[in-house]
Amino acid sequence: MEIIVPIKQVPDLVEELEINAEGNDLDREYLTYVMNEFCEQALEEAVLLKEAHGGTVTAITIDSGEADNVLFTAAAKGADTLIKVTGDFEDVFPDSHALSAIYAEVLKSRAYDVIMTGVQAADDLDGQLGPLLASRLGIPHVSVVAGVEPGDGVVVATQESGGGLTAELAVKTPCLLGVQAARQTPRYAPVSRVRAMKQEKTIEELDAPSVDTPRLRVRAMRTPESSSHAEMLTGSTEEIADRVVALLRERGLVKA
Amino acid sequence: MGDVYVIVEQRDGAIAPVTLELLGKAAEIAPSLGGQAVAVLLGRGGIASSASQLAGAARVIVIADDRLGAYTPEGYKAALAEVLAGREPRLIMVGNTTQGMDLAAGLSVALNLPLVAYGTQIAVEGSDVIVTSRVYGGKIDADVVLDAPGVVSVQAGSFPPGSGAGSPEIEEAKSLSALDGLSTTFKALHEPAGGDVDITAQEILVSVGRGIQNADNLEIVQELADALGGALSSSRPITDNGWLPKTRQVGKSGLSVKPKLYLCAGISGAPEHLEGMRDADLIIAINTDENAPIFDAAHYGITADLFDVVPAITERLK
Numbered sequence: 001m002e003i004i005v006p007i008k009q010v011p012d013l014v015e016e017l018e019i020n021a022e023g024n025d026l027d028r029e030y031l032t033y034v035m036n037e038f039c040e041q042a043l044e045e046a047v048l049l050k051e052a053h054g055g056t057v058t059a060i061t062i063d064s065g066e067a068d069n070v071l072f073t074a075a076a077k078g079a080d081t082l083i084k085v086t087g088d089f090e091d092v093f094p095d096s097h098a099l100s101a102i103y104a105e106v107l108k109s110r111a112y113d114v115i116m117t118g119v120q121a122a123d124d125l126d127g128q129l130g131p132l133l134a135s136r137l138g139i140p141h142v143s144v145v146a147g148v149e150p151g152d153g154v155v156v157a158t159q160e161s162g163g164g165l166t167a168e169l170a171v172k173t174p175c176l177l178g179v180q181a182a183r184q185t186p187r188y189a190p191v192s193r194v195r196a197m198k199q200e201k202t203i204e205e206l207d208a209p210s211v212d213t214p215r216l217r218v219r220a221m222r223t224p225e226s227s228s229h230a231e232m233l234t235g236s237t238e239e240i241a242d243r244v245v246a247l248l249r250e251r252g253l254v255k256a
Numbered sequence: 257m258g259d260v261y262v263i264v265e266q267r268d269g270a271i272a273p274v275t276l277e278l279l280g281k282a283a284e285i286a287p288s289l290g291g292q293a294v295a296v297l298l299g300r301g302g303i304a305s306s307a308s309q310l311a312g313a314a315r316v317i318v319i320a321d322d323r324l325g326a327y328t329p330e331g332y333k334a335a336l337a338e339v340l341a342g343r344e345p346r347l348i349m350v351g352n353t354t355q356g357m358d359l360a361a362g363l364s365v366a367l368n369l370p371l372v373a374y375g376t377q378i379a380v381e382g383s384d385v386i387v388t389s390r391v392y393g394g395k396i397d398a399d400v401v402l403d404a405p406g407v408v409s410v411q412a413g414s415f416p417p418g419s420g421a422g423s424p425e426i427e428e429a430k431s432l433s434a435l436d437g438l439s440t441t442f443k444a445l446h447e448p449a450g451g452d453v454d455i456t457a458q459e460i461l462v463s464v465g466r467g468i469q470n471a472d473n474l475e476i477v478q479e480l481a482d483a484l485g486g487a488l489s490s491s492r493p494i495t496d497n498g499w500l501p502k503t504r505q506v507g508k509s510g511l512s513v514k515p516k517l518y519l520c521a522g523i524s525g526a527p528e529h530l531e532g533m534r535d536a537d538l539i540i541a542i543n544t545d546e547n548a549p550i551f552d553a554a555h556y557g558i559t560a561d562l563f564d565v566v567p568a569i570t571e572r573l574k
Contacts, residue, residue, distance in 0.1 A: 097371070124373060125389055127361045127409070132364065135365035141329060165447065168446070170440070172439035214370040216400050220399045223395065223397070230541060241568035241571070247556065253538070
């Protein structure tokens with residue numbers, strides 16, 4: 001199977017997120033970008049499918065953040081072909097609609113069986129990349145996938161439907177799957193192997209086509225004002241543990 | 257013009273709670289947009305009989321076809337795109353569920369409308385619709401202005417359900433050419449695996465997330481669960497890693513729980529998780545990040561290392 005994995009880089013949520021001076025976007029100047037965790041899942045599932053059934057995995061991303069490093073890391077995990085879409089992404093960071101239009105243009109002339117995206121990303125305010133891209137390419141898609149079995153001209157995708165229910169859907173290829181979880185924890189790529197890939201692999205560069213997609217008007221961005229906040233228990237570990245046990249006793253949640 | 261459409265989610269004719277929440281909001285805002293709340297109900301032939309459950313809808317567009325008996329993203333999207341083309345709703349609302357993720361983006365492209373995802377509030381200001389979305393793992397709220405028609409996907413649990421079921425006007429959509437020659441076939445629906453502890457029936461849950469770091473450390477939280485006479489549950493990464501069975505997963509794609517005590521450690525509180533536990537009677541959260549969204553859902557919070565606090569609590573309960 002020929003599999004393409006578009007990789008989204010997202011701000012590292014472990015870091016403090018700052019709002020820009022206009023108050024309508026993140027202050028992107030000092031943001032640290034990491035590979036979207038669900039793209040890691042998609043890449044892992046793609047590599048597992050290749051290892052079990054043959055074929056190739058192509059990783060593609062846009063030239064922003066740590067693009068080269070992300071692609072070489074993908075190679076270290078098993079991606080065969082690396083593509084970087086170049087363009088001016090600094091002034092207007094492409095949203096999911098723009099990204100889907102860019103990838104649709106770039107990928108329409110390529111042969112593939114399955115495109116695997118992460119099911120969602122922390123920054124997709126205007127929707128998830130996967131179903132947008134599938135709609136533009138005119139191919140069927142399934143979101144929230146946690147299992148993929150290839151067949152003859154089809155893949156059988158397991159879709160999580162909420163409440164623990166799962167549906168099995170047979171989809172003719174080419175198709176797009178939004179991956180929630182790979183069948184095993186994404187593998188770790190040692191730094192030495194990523195470094196080796198920088199010597200071994202070449203990144204294919206493609207110019208971004210110009211696209212015209214609706215862009216959302218964000219009036220304000222802020223840290224959520226919560227209607228309620230937890231009462232914080234402070235003090236030493238012993239004092240905190242005492243308070244917790246006292247709270248549980250008051251409510252009859254522990255005996256004695 | 258001015259109508260607010262809600263794409264109905266149903267299984268075997270039973271309407272999903274999120275649909276009733278959306279209809280409640282649609283009925284509230286539609287008059288100020290000069291329109292009505294309109295439900296769009298898709299399903300097998302005969303699905304129109306479920307329209308009476310759609311409290312809040314003034315009108316129901318029924319798309320009944322046996323090929324829509326089981327949900328497929330492609331079939332539902334094609335049917336909606338065909339039936340909604342040429343109509344001009346002011347707003348189309350879907351739940352931010354599995355189906356909603358499939359359909360919202362598809363409708364956005366097919367109808368060339370902007371899409372706002374992860375909505376938690378919707379308000380009307382003059383002729384504008386303002387959608388507040390919770391993004392970046394629950395750490396940022398964005399107010400988006402829709403001054404023209406658009407699609408919104410809404411987090412479950414954002415609005416109270418609609419009430420006062422009337423007798424909505426029913427409109428049956430015509431036969432659909434869009435459902436011919438589709439590439440997706442529904443094969444089977446699987447119920448959650450049985451045989452494990454039923455976390456939805458537990459009065460006390462100790463729940464663990466990514467902060468536990470590895471499977472060996474689960475022992476620490478299991479001991480607390482044992483001392484409390486409760487069971488162990490988790491957020492998504494723990495079951496994805498195979499450290500606990502899927503039956504223990506709390507949240508959007510797992511189970512919704514409402515125990516007397518939900519004591520969680522190392523869970524940051526992404527919206528997908530909060531959706532499954534925010535109605536617990538007492539929520540105590542332990543997390544190292546003082547800004548973790550879990551503290552907005554919890555009654556009591558502790559900014560600390562779970563590896564210190566959890567054993568200390570367990571010790572006192574023995």
